[in-house]
Amino acid sequence: MAKVLLDGKTVHTSGTLPEKGSVAPGFVLVSTDLKDVRLSDFNGSRIIMNIFPSLETMVCAESIRRFNALADRLDNTRVLCISRDLPFAHDRFNRKEGIDGVVSLSEMRNTDFGDHYGLRIVDGPFAGLLSRSVIVLDAHHRVVYTQLVPEIGDEPDYESAVHALETADEPDTDPGVQGAAGVEGEAFCTKVPNGEHARLSDSDDACDDGRSGKI
Numbered sequence: 001m002a003k004v005l006l007d008g009k010t011v012h013t014s015g016t017l018p019e020k021g022s023v024a025p026g027f028v029l030v031s032t033d034l035k036d037v038r039l040s041d042f043n044g045s046r047i048i049m050n051i052f053p054s055l056e057t058m059v060c061a062e063s064i065r066r067f068n069a070l071a072d073r074l075d076n077t078r079v080l081c082i083s084r085d086l087p088f089a090h091d092r093f094n095r096k097e098g099i100d101g102v103v104s105l106s107e108m109r110n111t112d113f114g115d116h117y118g119l120r121i122v123d124g125p126f127a128g129l130l131s132r133s134v135i136v137l138d139a140h141h142r143v144v145y146t147q148l149v150p151e152i153g154d155e156p157d158y159e160s161a162v163h164a165l166e167t168a169d170e171p172d173t174d175p176g177v178q179g180a181a182g183v184e185g186e187a188f189c190t191k192v193p194n195g196e197h198a199r200l201s202d203s204d205d206a207c208d209d210g211r212s213g214k215i
Contacts, residue, residue, distance in 0.1 A: 004131055005151040006124050013131050015118025017146040024141045025116040029082060029105035032091040037105055039141060046077040047137040048161055051119060053129040055085050055093050059155055064099060066158050071101035076139065077165065080105055084129055134161045144168040
């Protein structure tokens with residue numbers, strides 16, 4: 001549980017943001033065309049999550065405008081604007097404001113996102129909504145930057161988020177167990193047998209005769 005301010009008064013969130021270096025939790029949110037959208041739909045892309053209570057407030061609306069303008073300068077990056085507003089409200093706002101550089105997502109169908117990311121406001125007049133925050137992921141969806149904005153009524157630190165994205169070290173492999181072939185979730189042997197009919201070492205738990213073709 002974390003503490004933030006709403007108009008100077010302390011309110012609490014349901015948990016804490018994911019730690020830097022951790023793999024971001026998966027989610028299912030809803031797009032403006034009412035389709036389910038998962039984190040895995042953005043595999044290979046860097047991500048900035050702009051999370052806020054409601055686009056019906058002045059600061060939340062401004063954050064969408066600012067991140068929409070910043071999106072043009074970011075390579076291989078998707079900016080996700082996430083709130084509990086219905087998809088219809090997101091779509092209406094985007095059309096009115098000419099927003100076309102971000103992906104607007106709603107927590108309409110479930111509360112997994114706010115719960116897994118520790119962002120649900122649990123008390124005060126905004127209880128149930130998402131606390132204002134920014135989460136930046138690298139192309140392998142590791143967390144490289146987070147900001148839980150201390151005062152919900154303040155704007156996030158846009159430039160620090162972009163700087164963290166642009167300076168993040170990109171590892172050569174993703175968080176799954178991988179070998180040279182780079183297939184997530186499957187362990188690959190790295191030993192090279194000596195001789196045409198050589199066997200892999202029986203002591204190597206990760207390699208056996210039946211998987212020698214993956215060397």
